[in-house]
Amino acid sequence: MVSADPYEILSGSPLPAVTRDRVLSLLNGAQLDMAATAYPEDDTTAVARLNDLDWVITVEEGLVRLECVLPTQLGEEVISLFHVLCNEFNSGAFDGRALVGTDNGSIELRGDACFVTTAGLSEDQLFHALNVAIINAQEALLSVLDTFNATARELADSDD
Numbered sequence: 001m002v003s004a005d006p007y008e009i010l011s012g013s014p015l016p017a018v019t020r021d022r023v024l025s026l027l028n029g030a031q032l033d034m035a036a037t038a039y040p041e042d043d044t045t046a047v048a049r050l051n052d053l054d055w056v057i058t059v060e061e062g063l064v065r066l067e068c069v070l071p072t073q074l075g076e077e078v079i080s081l082f083h084v085l086c087n088e089f090n091s092g093a094f095d096g097r098a099l100v101g102t103d104n105g106s107i108e109l110r111g112d113a114c115f116v117t118t119a120g121l122s123e124d125q126l127f128h129a130l131n132v133a134i135i136n137a138q139e140a141l142l143s144v145l146d147t148f149n150a151t152a153r154e155l156a157d158s159d160d
Contacts, residue, residue: 014119015119015120016119016120016121017119018059018064018117018118018119018121018126019059020038020043020044020045020046020057020059022123022126023036023046023057023059023064023126023130024036024037024038024046026123026126026127026130027046027048027057027130029127031127031131032050032127032130032131032134033050034048034049034050034055035048035049036048036055036057039056044058044059044060045057045058045059046058046059050068050134051068051138053068053069053070053138053141054068054069055067055068055069055134056069062116062117062118063114063115063116063117064114064115064117064129064130064133065112065113065114066112066113066114066130066133066134066137067099067110067111067112067137068110068111068112068134068137068138068141069108069109069110070108070109070110070141070145071103071106071108072106072107072108072109073106074106074107075105075106075107076102076105076106076107078107079100079102079107081148081151082100082107082109082144082148083100085098085144085147085148085151086098086099086100086144088147089140089143089144089147090140093140095113095132095136095139095140096111096112096113096133096136096137096138096139096140097111097112097113097140098110098111098140098141098143098144099111099112100144109141109144109145110141111136111137111138111139111140111141111142111144112137112140113132113133113134113136113137113140114133115129115132115133117129
């Protein structure tokens with residue numbers, strides 16, 4: 001934990017950087033327990049699992065990005081509807097974003113959230129930022145999914 005003592009801070013001792021290892025340590029701690037692992041092909045990336053969602057965590061200089069991924073069985077023919085729903089959510093969201101993509105012909109709905117970091121971020125501050133980002137990314141994904149489900153129900157009811 002970084003000391004708040006200004007004399008210690010100004011003494012010239014190096015401030016700890018936000019690294020993938022620090023992020024992994026917190027993600028795997030008792031409070032989050034995400035079973036996160038370093039992604040071997042990219043030294044800035046980790047992967048995890050939480051709340052039945054796959055997560056991709058990227059830690060670059062000055063920025064941490066968390067993205068949750070929900071594969072669906074929906075075909076690409078409805079992707080434009082998801083683009084509209086994501087844009088509707090994103091136009092009023094400042095904490096998390098909803099994204100849509102495809103994988104092997106099926107739609108993947110994603111939620112992501114980023115936060116800026118600087119050297120000296122304490123463990124408590126980093127944990128809080130990670131926790132809020134997880135909540136915001138999930139909220140983005142689930143809000144769009146809820147809107148899609150409500151729209152699908154309305155369309156099904158109108159066909160009856």
